[in-house]
Amino acid sequence: MATLDSKIPSGPLADKWRNHKANIKLVNPANKRKYEVIVVGAGLAGASAASSLGDLGYKVKCFVFHDSPRRAHSIAAQGGINAAKNYQNDGDSVHRLFYDTLKGGDYRAREANVHRLAEVSVNIIDQCVAQGVPFAREYGGLLANRSFGGAQVSRTFYARGQTGQQLLLGAYSALSRTIGQGLVEMHTHSEMLDLVIVDGQAKGIIVRDLVTGKITRHAADAVVLATGGYGNVFNLATYARGSNATAIWRAYKRGACIANLCYTQIHPTCIPVSGDYQSKLTLMSESLRNDGRIWVPKKKEDAKKDPNSIPEADRDYYLERMYPSFGNLCPRDIASRAAKRVCDEGRGVGPTGLGVYLDFADAIKRLGENGVRERYGNLFDIYHEITAESAYKVPMRIFPAVHYTMGGLWVDYNLMSNVPGLFVLGEANFSDHGANRLGASALMQGLADGYFVIPYTIGDYLAGQKPGSRPSTDRPEFKAAEDNVTAMTNRLLSSKGKHPVSYYHKRLGKILWEFCGMARTKEGLEKALKLIPELREEFWKDVLVPGSGDTLNQSLEQAGRVADFLELGELMCRDALTREESCGGHFREEHQFPDGECKRDDASFGHVAAWEYQGEGKTPLRNIEPLNYEFTKMSVRNYK
Amino acid sequence: MVAENTSSRSLSITLRVWRQAGPTQPGKFVDYQSKDLSPNMSFLEMLDVVNDELTLKGEEPIAFAHDCREGICGTCSCTINGKPHGPGKGVATCQVYMRAFRDGDVVTVEPFRAAAFPVIKDLITDRSAFDKIQQAGGFITARTGSAPEANGLPVPKPDADLAMDAAACIGCGACVAACKNASAMLFVAAKVSHLGLLPQGQAERDRRVLSMVSTMDALGFGNCTNQYECSAACPKLITHDFIARMNRDYLGASLRAAFKPESAASGGGAG
Numbered sequence: 001m002a003t004l005d006s007k008i009p010s011g012p013l014a015d016k017w018r019n020h021k022a023n024i025k026l027v028n029p030a031n032k033r034k035y036e037v038i039v040v041g042a043g044l045a046g047a048s049a050a051s052s053l054g055d056l057g058y059k060v061k062c063f064v065f066h067d068s069p070r071r072a073h074s075i076a077a078q079g080g081i082n083a084a085k086n087y088q089n090d091g092d093s094v095h096r097l098f099y100d101t102l103k104g105g106d107y108r109a110r111e112a113n114v115h116r117l118a119e120v121s122v123n124i125i126d127q128c129v130a131q132g133v134p135f136a137r138e139y140g141g142l143l144a145n146r147s148f149g150g151a152q153v154s155r156t157f158y159a160r161g162q163t164g165q166q167l168l169l170g171a172y173s174a175l176s177r178t179i180g181q182g183l184v185e186m187h188t189h190s191e192m193l194d195l196v197i198v199d200g201q202a203k204g205i206i207v208r209d210l211v212t213g214k215i216t217r218h219a220a221d222a223v224v225l226a227t228g229g230y231g232n233v234f235n236l237a238t239y240a241r242g243s244n245a246t247a248i249w250r251a252y253k254r255g256a257c258i259a260n261l262c263y264t265q266i267h268p269t270c271i272p273v274s275g276d277y278q279s280k281l282t283l284m285s286e287s288l289r290n291d292g293r294i295w296v297p298k299k300k301e302d303a304k305k306d307p308n309s310i311p312e313a314d315r316d317y318y319l320e321r322m323y324p325s326f327g328n329l330c331p332r333d334i335a336s337r338a339a340k341r342v343c344d345e346g347r348g349v350g351p352t353g354l355g356v357y358l359d360f361a362d363a364i365k366r367l368g369e370n371g372v373r374e375r376y377g378n379l380f381d382i383y384h385e386i387t388a389e390s391a392y393k394v395p396m397r398i399f400p401a402v403h404y405t406m407g408g409l410w411v412d413y414n415l416m417s418n419v420p421g422l423f424v425l426g427e428a429n430f431s432d433h434g435a436n437r438l439g440a441s442a443l444m445q446g447l448a449d450g451y452f453v454i455p456y457t458i459g460d461y462l463a464g465q466k467p468g469s470r471p472s473t474d475r476p477e478f479k480a481a482e483d484n485v486t487a488m489t490n491r492l493l494s495s496k497g498k499h500p501v502s503y504y505h506k507r508l509g510k511i512l513w514e515f516c517g518m519a520r521t522k523e524g525l526e527k528a529l530k531l532i533p534e535l536r537e538e539f540w541k542d543v544l545v546p547g548s549g550d551t552l553n554q555s556l557e558q559a560g561r562v563a564d565f566l567e568l569g570e571l572m573c574r575d576a577l578t579r580e581e582s583c584g585g586h587f588r589e590e591h592q593f594p595d596g597e598c599k600r601d602d603a604s605f606g607h608v609a610a611w612e613y614q615g616e617g618k619t620p621l622r623n624i625e626p627l628n629y630e631f632t633k634m635s636v637r638n639y640k
Numbered sequence: 641m642v643a644e645n646t647s648s649r650s651l652s653i654t655l656r657v658w659r660q661a662g663p664t665q666p667g668k669f670v671d672y673q674s675k676d677l678s679p680n681m682s683f684l685e686m687l688d689v690v691n692d693e694l695t696l697k698g699e700e701p702i703a704f705a706h707d708c709r710e711g712i713c714g715t716c717s718c719t720i721n722g723k724p725h726g727p728g729k730g731v732a733t734c735q736v737y738m739r740a741f742r743d744g745d746v747v748t749v750e751p752f753r754a755a756a757f758p759v760i761k762d763l764i765t766d767r768s769a770f771d772k773i774q775q776a777g778g779f780i781t782a783r784t785g786s787a788p789e790a791n792g793l794p795v796p797k798p799d800a801d802l803a804m805d806a807a808a809c810i811g812c813g814a815c816v817a818a819c820k821n822a823s824a825m826l827f828v829a830a831k832v833s834h835l836g837l838l839p840q841g842q843a844e845r846d847r848r849v850l851s852m853v854s855t856m857d858a859l860g861f862g863n864c865t866n867q868y869e870c871s872a873a874c875p876k877l878i879t880h881d882f883i884a885r886m887n888r889d890y891l892g893a894s895l896r897a898a899f900k901p902e903s904a905a906s907g908g909g910a911g
Contacts, residue, residue, distance in 0.1 A: 130787035141794025173779035180775035
């Protein structure tokens, strides 16, 4: 059984991080260059970590499967980034951001981690402005803010509807500078396919060059994974097509525990599915809920009518009705479930009946069409491109879609997994968002981890490693890992079955959306646990992967990723089945209040579930890390 | 925005695709029939369907670059019917929908063509030259932790807005592919302008423009002859006005560099 020591420092909540920084070990400047650190991924977390560690003097190697580190999917985040600056004089503080984030996560995150996140949020804004991130400004030249779900203050910083892009380009510019200075060695088109463990510690990775197919070994003193979330397990999601769980899944199979997989975020405002060919779903930023009003017709028979012909009295602004104090800005999990409920009642709109209206008519009356265009113009354009409809004229149709995963590899307060030397940052870890992430908090966490946590905490680990003790890639552990990768590649290429990879990915996605999506039941999850292994068996027997392994082969890349999803999806269902409560993004129909809200069971499930791999075909072990709330009371979330 | 085919009926097209097995192999156009497509399908989803059909027939699928499929990552890069990113205005390849085409159309698909973007396979090119230009100076040096309070440095809203217009560049390379000289001036100008418009970017403003422009030249991109095809093809509609701004910066920086001797101690540290 794995040892899960969260290593939360003692002392008052607000002093923990400061005291911890003062007490952990340091590596002296002359020794830093003797340590090599591998960073996998160059999104917000990876790029900020790689450049910051490079600047500190460590020798950094950064690996991405993309053609450039600027492509990571952090780039698609639209709305903004939270920070407790209190520039609006509206009562914000580090404590309030901490509390909102903890409550938003339905009391399933660690207090100490969340408080640290809120503390460093203010440094992130400073850092990004210094890099030249063009945040929105007031006429006086000072920074502007807007509101996001789950908060009653305006603390979200933004750059039009492209905040993720601008923050990522800021991190990318820092990374580019450190690459140019020779502080970071960049490997593009390079996919990590295995983790190498030597004497119980993470000491390297196996990489496939996606252009030449060449498999290479890389040794390091520590390995940092910042490879994002696993939402593409659902096939249809707001993720980029290439986003995958291969790095974290293969680390799991080498002994790193993976936690809380059932906490998946279904975002309420996405463009509805239009056909079976669809490859991805597109998000409409949560910021739209600042001014848009969500409604469906009161009567079923109005669902197919022209929305503009439905009189005000016949519309149900259900979020405003159900949650008067937060209204359209209630948290994502709550807004998504409410949309599902009204669609289940037969009041859903659009050709499929799986949609609700997001209406800007009132905002246009108040601000004028140009006022709305200035705030959301690019989002309205995206909507028009996809649907050929103008949201200035008719309400947008939206529906929930998979958007983010709160679960991920288990890490301690230092962001180190239970495998010493393996650090996990950003969406790839499980640490800060509990069972539900608030809007504008993913960017905050990615950059917090990369800029302001790992530069301190990695030193504590490296100081215990003798300089120059990095193992040689000739060690048998490297050979075994490489052989493992080669065997899997050959197995995929040799099956020459009946169906392309997409066939299996779509089927897996349908199973998960039906049984492990917005609402879950014991019966459904048990069914999924039967269907997924069958599908996996079929995949390995019948998948058809054309081409060869020694060239650029996108089918092969996708096949490896889907093979991992077929395993991860099963564990996600197992995690959902064993968590006999509802919390945040995990809604078990058996556990709800009469009004349909989540019913948590803090006594039995006030813990993190961290799964430990036991070998192929064996049921993984469910380890528990209790969540000790010292400073806040786990209470029932109320947004009414 | 894409011109619309208002009909909701399905359509069939002939796809004429550039196939090239590798950087040193010769390429050629190959025709494929793509049938019964929904007008609401995206262009890349159409390629997905064609690729699954090719796979089932035992042929190798068409390699094409794509990732976010929402027009922001800059990965997708097809020249469709001679236009980088195809028939729409202000969109990337992934934002082209089949409603932009008519039943029976022959649709030609090629990679972005430029000497500085060699073909890797089929429709995928190597655009790492863009990263090299960024590494040469596309940044403000601000080590983590050294930043002053964010509101300590007000930025006039018009400057911040203009900087954001330039910063919207997604690094796709359509500007280069659209230019008869394969010039990267719009790409470089966007970054030079974004950082040069902000007070934070002033310290390195001269260095930045000189270094990025010389790297751009060294990597084999052509020069600007004011045709403005770049702006027309840009999925973010970044204006060529930024090129004029960069030229001004470049001229000023060159003159200052010629007349201002650098401190002999600038490279080393005091003891």
